[in-house]
Amino acid sequence: MQPEVEIRFTLNGRPVRTHVPPTMAVLEMVRERFALTGSKLACGEGECGACAVLLDGEPVLGCLTPAVDVDGRVLVTVEGLRHKADLAPLQKAFLMEGAVQCGFCTPGMLVAATALLAEHPHPSREQVRRGLEGNLCRCTGYVAIVEAVEDAGKR
Amino acid sequence: MTLIGARIPKLDGPGKATGETRYLSDLEVPGMLHGVIRRSDRVHARIVSVDVSKALEVSGVHAVLTARDIVNVPFGHGKDNTPLKGDRVRCIRDEIAAVAAETESAAAEACRAIRVEYEDLPPVFTVEDALKPGAPEIHAGRAGNLPFTYDYAHGDVAQGEADSAHVVEGEFVLQFMTHCCMGTSAILAAFDSEGRLTLTSLTQVPFLYRRDMAAIVGMSPEDIRVIQPPIGGAFGSKLDIYPFEPIAVHLARATRRPVRIVFSRHEEFVSSPTRQPMRVRLRSGCDGKGRLTFRDAQLWLDNGGYTSWGATTPFVMMQTFSSLYRVPHARFHTKVAYTNNPYSGSFRGYGNLQATFAVESQLDLLAEKVGVDPLELRLMNSQETGEKTGQGLEFVSCGLRDCLESAAEMSGWRAKRASPALKGNVRRGVGMASMLHVGGGAKIYRSDGCGSVVSIDDFGKVTLVTGSTDIGQGSETVLAQMVAEVLGVAMDRVKVINSDTDVKPWDVGVHASRTSYVAGNSALLAANEAKAKLLTAAADLYELPKGELSLSGGFIMRGAEKVDALDKLVRTLHFTGKGELLVTHSYFEPASVKQDAGFFGNVSPTYAFGTHAVEVEVELDTGQVRVLAVSAAHDVGKVLNAMSLEGQIEGGVVMGLGYSLTEELKIREGKVLNPSFRDYHLLTAPEVPPIHFKAIETEDPSGPFGAKGVGEAPAICVAAAVANAVHHATGVRFTELPLTPERVLNGLIAAGVVRDPLA
Amino acid sequence: MTEQGYVRPDNLAGALDALADAPEGTRVLAGGTDLMVHLRAGKRFPRLVNVARVSELQALRVWGGALEVGAGVTVARLLRDAEVRRHAALLWQAADRFASPLVRSRATVGGNLVNASPAADLTLALLALDARVELVSRAGGVRSLGVDELVLGPGKTALGAGELVRTVRVPLAKPTAFHHFEKSGPRPALEISVAAVAVALRIEDGRVVEPRIACGAVAPVPLRVVPAEQVLAGRELTPALIEEAALAAAKVVRPIDDVRATALYRRRLVAAFVRRSLTAALDSQRVSHATGS
Ligand SMILES: Cc1cc2nc3c(=O)[nH]c(=O)nc-3n(C[C@H](O)[C@H](O)[C@H](O)COP(=O)(O)OP(=O)(O)OC[C@H]3O[C@@H](n4cnc5c(N)ncnc54)[C@H](O)[C@@H]3O)c2cc1C
Numbered sequence A: 001m002q003p004e005v006e007i008r009f010t011l012n013g014r015p016v017r018t019h020v021p022p023t024m025a026v027l028e029m030v031r032e033r034f035a036l037t038g039s040k041l042a043c044g045e046g047e048c049g050a051c052a053v054l055l056d057g058e059p060v061l062g063c064l065t066p067a068v069d070v071d072g073r074v075l076v077t078v079e080g081l082r083h084k085a086d087l088a089p090l091q092k093a094f095l096m097e098g099a100v101q102c103g104f105c106t107p108g109m110l111v112a113a114t115a116l117l118a119e120h121p122h123p124s125r126e127q128v129r130r131g132l133e134g135n136l137c138r139c140t141g142y143v144a145i146v147e148a149v150e151d152a153g154k155r
Numbered sequence B: 001m002t003l004i005g006a007r008i009p010k011l012d013g014p015g016k017a018t019g020e021t022r023y024l025s026d027l028e029v030p031g032m033l034h035g036v037i038r039r040s041d042r043v044h045a046r047i048v049s050v051d052v053s054k055a056l057e058v059s060g061v062h063a064v065l066t067a068r069d070i071v072n073v074p075f076g077h078g079k080d081n082t083p084l085k086g087d088r089v090r091c092i093r094d095e096i097a098a099v100a101a102e103t104e105s106a107a108a109e110a111c112r113a114i115r116v117e118y119e120d121l122p123p124v125f126t127v128e129d130a131l132k133p134g135a136p137e138i139h140a141g142r143a144g145n146l147p148f149t150y151d152y153a154h155g156d157v158a159q160g161e162a163d164s165a166h167v168v169e170g171e172f173v174l175q176f177m178t179h180c181c182m183g184t185s186a187i188l189a190a191f192d193s194e195g196r197l198t199l200t201s202l203t204q205v206p207f208l209y210r211r212d213m214a215a216i217v218g219m220s221p222e223d224i225r226v227i228q229p230p231i232g233g234a235f236g237s238k239l240d241i242y243p244f245e246p247i248a249v250h251l252a253r254a255t256r257r258p259v260r261i262v263f264s265r266h267e268e269f270v271s272s273p274t275r276q277p278m279r280v281r282l283r284s285g286c287d288g289k290g291r292l293t294f295r296d297a298q299l300w301l302d303n304g305g306y307t308s309w310g311a312t313t314p315f316v317m318m319q320t321f322s323s324l325y326r327v328p329h330a331r332f333h334t335k336v337a338y339t340n341n342p343y344s345g346s347f348r349g350y351g352n353l354q355a356t357f358a359v360e361s362q363l364d365l366l367a368e369k370v371g372v373d374p375l376e377l378r379l380m381n382s383q384e385t386g387e388k389t390g391q392g393l394e395f396v397s398c399g400l401r402d403c404l405e406s407a408a409e410m411s412g413w414r415a416k417r418a419s420p421a422l423k424g425n426v427r428r429g430v431g432m433a434s435m436l437h438v439g440g441g442a443k444i445y446r447s448d449g450c451g452s453v454v455s456i457d458d459f460g461k462v463t464l465v466t467g468s469t470d471i472g473q474g475s476e477t478v479l480a481q482m483v484a485e486v487l488g489v490a491m492d493r494v495k496v497i498n499s500d501t502d503v504k505p506w507d508v509g510v511h512a513s514r515t516s517y518v519a520g521n522s523a524l525l526a527a528n529e530a531k532a533k534l535l536t537a538a539a540d541l542y543e544l545p546k547g548e549l550s551l552s553g554g555f556i557m558r559g560a561e562k563v564d565a566l567d568k569l570v571r572t573l574h575f576t577g578k579g580e581l582l583v584t585h586s587y588f589e590p591a592s593v594k595q596d597a598g599f600f601g602n603v604s605p606t607y608a609f610g611t612h613a614v615e616v617e618v619e620l621d622t623g624q625v626r627v628l629a630v631s632a633a634h635d636v637g638k639v640l641n642a643m644s645l646e647g648q649i650e651g652g653v654v655m656g657l658g659y660s661l662t663e664e665l666k667i668r669e670g671k672v673l674n675p676s677f678r679d680y681h682l683l684t685a686p687e688v689p690p691i692h693f694k695a696i697e698t699e700d701p702s703g704p705f706g707a708k709g710v711g712e713a714p715a716i717c718v719a720a721a722v723a724n725a726v727h728h729a730t731g732v733r734f735t736e737l738p739l740t741p742e743r744v745l746n747g748l749i750a751a752g753v754v755r756d757p758l759a
Numbered sequence C: 001m002t003e004q005g006y007v008r009p010d011n012l013a014g015a016l017d018a019l020a021d022a023p024e025g026t027r028v029l030a031g032g033t034d035l036m037v038h039l040r041a042g043k044r045f046p047r048l049v050n051v052a053r054v055s056e057l058q059a060l061r062v063w064g065g066a067l068e069v070g071a072g073v074t075v076a077r078l079l080r081d082a083e084v085r086r087h088a089a090l091l092w093q094a095a096d097r098f099a100s101p102l103v104r105s106r107a108t109v110g111g112n113l114v115n116a117s118p119a120a121d122l123t124l125a126l127l128a129l130d131a132r133v134e135l136v137s138r139a140g141g142v143r144s145l146g147v148d149e150l151v152l153g154p155g156k157t158a159l160g161a162g163e164l165v166r167t168v169r170v171p172l173a174k175p176t177a178f179h180h181f182e183k184s185g186p187r188p189a190l191e192i193s194v195a196a197v198a199v200a201l202r203i204e205d206g207r208v209v210e211p212r213i214a215c216g217a218v219a220p221v222p223l224r225v226v227p228a229e230q231v232l233a234g235r236e237l238t239p240a241l242i243e244e245a246a247l248a249a250a251k252v253v254r255p256i257d258d259v260r261a262t263a264l265y266r267r268r269l270v271a272a273f274v275r276r277s278l279t280a281a282l283d284s285q286r287v288s289h290a291t292g293s
């Protein structure tokens, strides 16, 4: 076995540390080491976005980002999006607009949308659509998801 | 009514929006092993030997099974599939061996270490070749590779031809499409100390599944409990049992440990059932005015190596050929033949996308021949409430005419149809198509029923235990709404239990757009009985006339006056001398019939109709088709939950657009060429056009609050509308899907619409 | 996964040391958007040199008459950078059509070059922009190659043992420059090109100067279509000339049939994209005439 590497970082607001094999991806690390199973493995090839997480505020693919690269940085998963006990406005907008059906794509959608709203707090519809271009959804046809993000941007 | 028609968020939404919902791939149980399947890399071969010795040496491996290690019971609609293949493989996904190990990677490594020796057999890749005399026989004893034929007719097609002023004829070729559920196929099998089996399964049909599984793994159905966890999409794909499921049971039995199998995305593309591909030859006729005279359809279905539900799609398709618009004479003949291709299952629409593509394309051709607007031709042939079709389908409510007019109006049909727009390199056009589908289940088994139990506890909390299944479409929310409405309580006072066969009553399962209608009616029966019980009790207790009492806001009311709180009344009932629980139950059996051998009969108690008008833009230099807008009008009976309805419509339309434009599982010589999202193009957010939707409320007399099922409807007529719009824009008729840029450009060049840039 | 070396140097010197004595097959790991796909699929390399912390690869500035882009600069950073948009609009356009925000945040310029895919979009733009790629190694110091000298075939580059890509230098666009990027597909991005065309040229005194046209996914490497450039050089852009150039480009590319498209369609796309690009150039000229600038 290859030697594991020690990393320390902030995970959903808490300082943590762990040891990982150098080729382990962030996705497996959060799921296996920290039992955060919100981020999903739906392809493992960068094509669906179900694994998206925020690294120093930027949206990245959990499945293709080496876990060692989060060393010293700030990682947020879907579980870290809620505001204390309450849901974040974006999460509420997803519920109120019907943007969640089976929900498998939802964590990645929320992460990509959070990053988009951080960059463009009041995005145009086109900006929202482009902001979600890396996230696949088979259930909703994206319409309600785009509306939810636009809505959250209007608050 | 207060809750019916409202926009009510999904009950299971919060867990999904916080990432806390646990799907099967997120569940681990103590002692769980990971199962991985070794599949064939040949499409048709004799298995000479399977050597698992190296696999057994891999550290962490607990069991390696081949066909020799299990009792291999044939199963499936054609009883031609087995969990593991012992002597022969017939398609690329065939299961040869299975490993259970402590980690997924150890199991995968062991699978790779299994040595399989094959002796290739002559393969067959097309229905035409399969049906040739002397073609290699794919299943011994199934002569001619022909497992099924379907024949249907009403009227007299020869007479129809004689009555025709115009006849059009053509062939349509429909591709393999795959479900692409975001959550891949999975199962968890665990035996308890008494030998009872618990299957945590994604099945859409838990009770039939339990019965069929019992036969395959040699158990009694009552010893199998099916638990249905939240699921990452289904769309019909989980209507059948597939080999990986009994394999998980065999692994669990062999290791005495819980075993979970979760497909990789690659495996999902290669090894899960597809939408049934086919070739359709259709002749349609009309008289000089445009009134339809006949339809004559011949279909060839590629059954692949084994039979799953794809082979039964003719059952649904013939309804469209016989009964979408008034057709006095219709004939339908289908051959389903074995090949060495992947096999198909059920997929939202169940053959109807394919049939509608052919039927609605030819309606436009007839309109052109007659010289009338396609909308006029459709209106002229539209059905009305109260009609009975040649096949015996009874339209107790029918909003087709409204759908046609609404879709036309939303799309600006008349103005846009007048002149296809030209602008430099792009041409624009509009096209339309309609659909007919069962809207309240389909009686394909002896019963198409569903059971419900409603109970109210002594705190006034209502629980609905329903036999039905939620596959992400939001049925549990709609059912809760109905119960809350009847009992006059808030949504958050209703809990729905629907995921455990040890608890819930019988139901057929999720298919044929039946859940809102059948499970809805069932829940209503039980809720209404509970209501009656409450009112009677209150009337007795307070000596009031029962007829003046009602339920609202958690209270028994007499006019605007509160008589008693619901919870208090229930407590009084429970804790008084005679003590009575507030539990009611019901079983709802829809008033449909099982069709006869000629496929006549009213198979569903109600039918869904819809029309889509689609506007497209075609780039002449690349062949790229862009959909600019979809206007969809659907006869939904009654809107129950506007939000979940819109979600179903939008999702279905976009799925239909994928079928029209980009999606094809490319199979060459039995092998899947594009088993990844990179090469299998699902539409993404920026590609989705505005979708305008209008619900037509025909208030079906038998539907719950007047509603009918529309789960499948929105995907069905998209492709035909797109092809009709492309024809309007370019004058070129495409009869093969998907309309990829390359296919379209080739067509434009062949038709002389554009010059070959290389010439 | 056994015996796989793994190094995470803190600076360029460390990275060069790690590469200098590395076993054959050693790979630099940058954003990982190509390499991690291989790793997840079970492919193993004797040593991985993770350059995430090497700040010398992060330059992005105008310097010495060129836009200097560090190999570690991500596509997302290119898109956010005003200098890139101004001085190398073509690179910016390619970045805008690249994958998705989730990939752009990690995918790097160096990775795109060295991955050497025939469909690499940034590489295509850099080729049309006449960029120079600077390679460094502990033993050999610095050397500079053109994009066509670096990229030799699918997955094949002129990168020597112990070498890595440090920077890319892109000549600054002149005020008369016209840049245009075309890529196949209905999506703005998230699409591996079936064909792509990058055009950089200048229009001076009504004539085309130094046209560079590069075509992606239609040859083993991103390919300059020199005969098409020759058609244009020194001539006045007219619809007839545009047709001639488009046809010349379609003739010299060497596409193949694959699961995404046939060679014939790819050729047709090249013609269409060259025509579109040059027509846009013609239109931009008309606009600038009309506004008198
Ligand atoms: C979903 C998805 C979509 C994509 N879409 C596109 C697209 O639209 N257009 C496109 O062009 N590409 C696309 N790609 C491919 C990929 O993102 C790019 O090639 C990217 O630029 C690679 O950069 P990286 O930093 O991630 O490379 P890595 O994966 O880290 O490395 C790639 C290769 O480059 C080598 N390398 C990296 N940096 C250096 C260096 N400084 N010196 C020497 N060698 C080095 C590595 O050893 C490796 O061989 C896509 C990939 C995915 C997963």
Ligand code: FES
Residues within 6 Å of the ligand: A040, A041, A042, A043, A044, A045, A046, A047, A048, A049, A050, A051, A052, A061, A062, A063, A064
């Ligand atoms: S799982 Fe990471 S992109 Fe699909």
Ligand code: FES
Residues within 6 Å of the ligand: A099, A100, A101, A102, A103, A104, A105, A106, A136, A137, A138, A139, A140, B182, B232, B233, B472
């Ligand atoms: S909600 Fe099911 S995939 Fe998006």
